[in-house]
Each structure stands twice: as structure tokens, then as C-alpha cells.
Amino acid sequence: xxxxxxxxTTTAASPGxxxxxTCLASSSVSNMYWYQQKSGASPKLLIxxxxxxxxxxxxxxxxxxxxxxxxxxxxxxxxxDAATYYCQQWSSNPLTFGSGTKLEIK
Amino acid sequence: xxxxxxxxxxxxxxxQTLSLTCTFSGFSLSTYGMGVGWIRQPSGKGLEWLANxxxxxxxxxxxxxxxxxTISKDTSNNQAFLKITNVDTADTAxxxxxRTGFDYWGQGxxxxxxx
Numbered sequence: 001x002x003x004x005x006x007x008x009t010t011t012a013a014s015p016g017x018x019x020x021x022t023c024l025a026s027s028s029v030s031n032m033y034w035y036q037q038k039s040g041a042s043p044k045l046l047i048x049x050x051x052x053x054x055x056x057x058x059x060x061x062x063x064x065x066x067x068x069x070x071x072x073x074x075x076x077x078x079x080x081d082a083a084t085y086y087c088q089q090w091s092s093n094p095l096t097f098g099s100g101t102k103l104e105i106k
Numbered sequence: 107x108x109x110x111x112x113x114x115x116x117x118x119x120x121x122q123t124l125s126l127t128c129t130f131s132g133f134s135l136s137t138y139g140m141g142v143g144w145i146r147q148p149s150g151k152g153l154e155w156l157a158n159x160x161x162x163x164x165x166x167x168x169x170x171x172x173x174x175x176t177i178s179k180d181t182s183n184n185q186a187f188l189k190i191t192n193v194d195t196a197d198t199a200x201x202x203x204x205r206t207g208f209d210y211w212g213q214g215x216x217x218x219x220x221x
Contacts, residue, residue, distance in 0.1 A: 001169075033208065035153075042202060042211040043145075043153065054209060086153055088208070094168045095143075095155040 002027050004087050004098035012104040013077040021101045023087035025068045032070040033088040034063055036081075037100075043086065047072060079105050108132030110142075110203050110212035117218045124190040124217060128203030132210075135161055135181045141206030142186040144177065146199040147214075154199075158206060159186055193219045 003026040013019045023032060034047040045054040047063035050070065060075040074081055082105045087098040110130040118124060126144070133140055141160040147153050157177040158166045167175050176189040190197060200214040 035208070042214055043208075044211070045207075045209045048207065048209070088153075093166060094170070095158070095166075097153040097155065099152045 001094055002029060002089055002092055002096050004089060004096055006085075006087060006098035006101045008101060009099070010102040010104070012106045013074075014106040015077055015079060017077045017106075019074040019077050019081075019103060021072045021085050021087075021103070023065075023070045023072070023098050025070070025089060027092070028067045029070075029089040029091035031089070031091065032063065032065060033090075034061075034072045035086045035088065036083045037086065038083045046085075074103075077105070081105075108205060108210040110205065110210060112201055112203050112212045112215035114201060114215045114217050116216070117220060118193060119221055120194045120219055121192055122219075124188075124193050124197065124219075126188045126190075126201055126203075126215065126217075128186040128188075128212060130184050130186070130203070130205070130212075133205060134184065135159075135179050135186065137161055139206075142179070143204050143206055143208065144186075144188045145202045145204060145208075146197075147202070148199040156190075156201075157188060160206070195219050 005024045031049045035043040037043040051063045084100045084102045114126045143158040144156040159177045174191045179186045202214045204211040
């Protein structure tokens with residue numbers, strides 16, 4: 001099983017600040033997916049295939065990476081971006097999620 | 107417009123079998139490449155993938171629960187199902203279904219296992 005380790009576990013950012021969340025895989029993966037989950041809501045797909053923006057997602061979100069190291073970047077933090085973010089891989093079975101990064105607004 | 111909605115028993119007792127239904131619209135499980143997955147989330151914790159079923163009836167399970175899981179579909183009624191046998195309190199969670207690609211998710215259904 002590929003373990004995904006996210007960092008930081010929790011963080012806070014001021015409006016306008018740049019935020020980067022990292023996801024390290026225990027083995028190489030070909031693609032990474034990123035989700036945003038707000039309190040009480042279902043997860044929402046943000047990034048697919050490492051760097052493609054899902055439909056309707058603001059372009060302040062971006063994804064990058066390869067091999068075992070991937071990242072999600074929010075270029076300019078907005079209050080509505082406060083949420084928990086998860087990375088996910090399915091390069092090998094089973095599909096696994098990272099443990100999540102809680103992002104708060106300062 | 108793609109929508110999915112989960113339904114389940116709400117509460118059940120240890121050792122019982124949990125039966126979940128995902129009723130969806132806006133896509134068909136008879137279409138090449140389509141699939142539905144089940145994911146769960148205990149309160150305050152992270153996401154755990156359980157199983158996926160594809161248009162060709164191919165199935166994938168999380169090995170950590172494989173012996174307890176059965177996924178199936180009813181293509182004509184746009185439904186997917188998940189059964190988990192021999193539940194215990196560790197199976198208490200919100201259960202989601204999602205279209206493969208996980209681009210659309212249901213609202214989730216809370217399931218509590220309690221004696």
C-alpha cells in the first residue's frame with residue numbers, strides 16, 4: 001500500500017498569502033489528486049492528474065510534482081479557502097488518501 | 107447534471123451487515139469508462155477508500171476490508187450498492203459514493219454501529 005504523508009498537518013494563512021501543501025508518497029506514483037473538504041460538506045475535487053484544474057475551481061489553485069513528491073499551492077489565500085485538503089493516488093491498489101491538511105484563515 | 111445520493115440504515119448493531127445504496131443520475135454505469143466508488147470518513151478523521159465498480163462489472167476492493175465488502179450495481183436503475191458484513195463500532199462513519207474520477211460526490215450518509 002502506498003502511504004501518502006501530508007505536511008503540514010495544520011496551518012494558517014492571512015488573506016493574500018501564498019500557501020503550499022506537500023504530499024509525499026512512500027513509492028513513486030504517476031499522478032496525484034487533490035480535494036478540498038469544508039466542515040460538514042463532501043470532498044470536492046480540486047486538481048486531477050497532478051496539475052489539471054477541475055471544473056469551476058479558481059485558478060489561484062495549482063498542483064505540481066512527480067515521483068514521490070507533490071504539492072498543492074494556493075497563490076493568494078482567501079477566506080473561503082479555509083478547509084481541510086487531501087491528496088490521493090491510485091497508481092497502485094489500494095487507492096489511498098493522505099491524512100489531510102487543515103488550513104485556517106488568520 | 108450529475109448527482110449522487112447515498113442511503114443506508116442509519117444505525118445498526120455489531121455483527122450485522124451494513125447495506126448501502128448509491129442512487130445517481132446524469133451518467134450511466136453502462137457507459138465505457140464509468141464507475142462508482144465508495145469512501146468513508148469517521149467523524150473528525152480522514153478519508154478511507156473502500157471499493158470501486160466499473161461499467162464492465164470489474165471490481166476493486168480495499169484489501170484491509172476485502173473479505174467483508176461486496177460491491178454491486180443495477181445499471182438499469184442507476185444504482186450502486188455496498189455491503190459490509192460483520193460490522194463493529196469501528197465502521198461508524200459517514201459513507202460517500204462518488205463517480206469514478208471522484209469529480210462528483212454524494213452528500214454522504216451517517217452510519218452508526220452501536221449495541
